[in-house]
Amino acid sequence: MHMPFLSEADQDQLCGIFADQLDRSVRLRLLTQPSSKLYIPGQQLCASCAEAEPFVRELATLSDKLEVVVHNVKEEPGVAEHHGVQELLPAILLERVAHDGAGDTGAPIQGAVRFLGLPAGYEFSTLVADLVDLSTGHVDLSAPAQAELRELAQDVHLQVFVTPT
Amino acid sequence: MAQLNRRITADVIEANEFPELSQRFNVMGVPKTVINATQELVGAQPEARLLAAIRAATARIVGQEDPSAATSPTDKGHPT
Numbered sequence: 001m002h003m004p005f006l007s008e009a010d011q012d013q014l015c016g017i018f019a020d021q022l023d024r025s026v027r028l029r030l031l032t033q034p035s036s037k038l039y040i041p042g043q044q045l046c047a048s049c050a051e052a053e054p055f056v057r058e059l060a061t062l063s064d065k066l067e068v069v070v071h072n073v074k075e076e077p078g079v080a081e082h083h084g085v086q087e088l089l090p091a092i093l094l095e096r097v098a099h100d101g102a103g104d105t106g107a108p109i110q111g112a113v114r115f116l117g118l119p120a121g122y123e124f125s126t127l128v129a130d131l132v133d134l135s136t137g138h139v140d141l142s143a144p145a146q147a148e149l150r151e152l153a154q155d156v157h158l159q160v161f162v163t164p165t
Numbered sequence: 166m167a168q169l170n171r172r173i174t175a176d177v178i179e180a181n182e183f184p185e186l187s188q189r190f191n192v193m194g195v196p197k198t199v200i201n202a203t204q205e206l207v208g209a210q211p212e213a214r215l216l217a218a219i220r221a222a223t224a225r226i227v228g229q230e231d232p233s234a235a236t237s238p239t240d241k242g243h244p245t
Contacts, residue, residue, distance in 0.1 A: 047182045084174075088183060113167050117179025126177060139168055145212055149169045154223040156173045158166070159199040161180040161192045 005055050005120060011062060017128065018063035022135045025097035027067040030056045031083060032090040033074050048118035052090035055120060059127075065135065067097060088116040092127075094134050121164025 006014065032049045053070055060066040071079045073089065085091040092115040113134065119127045133139065139146055167175040180187040180195060190199050198206040198215070201222040206214060 048179075088178070088186070113175050113177070115177045115179075117182035119177065119179065121179075123177055123179075134168065137168065139166065141166065141169075141212060145216055146169055148216065149166060149173065149219075152170050152172050152219075152223065154172065155201075156170075156219055156223060157201050158173070158175045159178055159190070159202075160176065161178050161187060161190065161195055161197040161199070163180050163195050 005051075005058055014059075014062045014128065017132070018065065021132045022063055022065040023137075024135050025065045025067060026131050026135050027069060027095040027097050028056050028060060028131075029069045029071070029083070029093040029095060030090060031071045031073055031080055031085055031093070034072060046089045048120075049090050051120070052092070052118055055118060056092060066131070085114065085116065090118060091116050092119065094130055096134050123162045123164070126162075 004011075030052055032052045033046050034049070056068055056070070060068045071083075073080045080086055080089070080091075083091070083093060085093075094113045094115075113130050115123070115127060141149070167173045178186065180192050180197075190197070190202075190205070194207055196207075196209065198210070198218075200206075200218050204218040204222040206218055210218075
């Protein structure tokens with residue numbers, strides 16, 4: 001058993017935030033690989049993969065509007081490339097669940113928010129804020145900026161580097 | 166922002182977990198935002214600066230320039 005990541009007080013607070021603020025359901029799609037106690041030379045180590053699945057599942061217990069899909073990249077070859085994350089694991093992709101309740105198509109989504117590496121430190125608050133924004137459709141930009149970005153005809157890849165402390 | 170347009174993908178990257186990627190973009194301070202591997206912003210920036218960087222990053226594609234010819238000021242190539 002894993003120790004909970006969140007204290008009971010934090011869980012209560014998050015439950016309240018999610019209950020008050022979540023509207024549409026949001027899916028957290030985790031791409032991860034099983035941890036191995038063996039060190040295999042040349043194999044990419046995944047520093048936080050062992051914690052990633054219990055972390056995401058614990059978070060999702062706090063609201064029935066949070067869904068979890070877990071992909072093990074060792075068991076599903078090509079799934080990381082399919083979702084465009086390659087070796088950057090663990091990856092948590094945030095996806096708005098279709099209004100009509102249609103199932104998980106597994107189709108790669110553009111226009112995505114993705115957390116690469118475990119967002120358990122300072123950017124945990126970013127993850128919570130992004131879940132709420134995605135669920136409600138809230139965008140924290142001025143109207144002219146939103147209009148300009150809606151008209152973008154080229155792909156834009158924003159990579160925001162952060163650290164846990 | 167990524168909600169506005171399916172062309173926008175926003176990654177939040179734990180820099181310590183991906184040292185090679187962080188080194189490639191010479192991440193010395195956080196938050197650091199890299200746009201299409203060519204434009205860089207350090208620190209929290211006002212909306213106007215972010216939009217200007219996005220315009221600059223996408224203008225390269227519009228201008229039909231070879232993206233590989235665009236050199237980032239921090240691109241020092243592979244260390245070895």
